[in-house]
Amino acid sequence: MGYIGYNLVCFHGEDTSGKSLELIQHVQQLNFLLMVVPKLEIEAPNRQIGFVG
Template sequence: MVCFHGKDTSGKPLELIQHVQQLNFLLMVVSKPEIEATKRQIGFVGQVEE
C-alpha cells in the first residue's frame, strides 16, 4: 500500500491511497453546497388545535 500526500492547484490538501491490486482512492477536501430550498414543517396530518 502506498500513500501520497499533497495539495491540489488551489492549495487544498489531498491524499492518494494506492494498493498493489490496483485499488485507488483519492481523498480531497470539497466545500458543502448550500441548498436554498424552503424548509418543510414537520407534523401530523389533521393535527387538532386546542
C-alpha cells in the same frame, strides 16, 4: 508519502489551488483519491447520524 499495513501506499499533497489531497493506492491497483470539498448548503441545519429506536 507513507504506508498503511503492507499493501497500501499513501501519497499526501496539494492540488493547484492549495487544497489538501491524499491518494491511497493498493499494490493490486485499487486507488482512492481523497480531497477536501466545500459544503454546498452552508445555511442547512446539521443532520444527526444514528439509529431511530
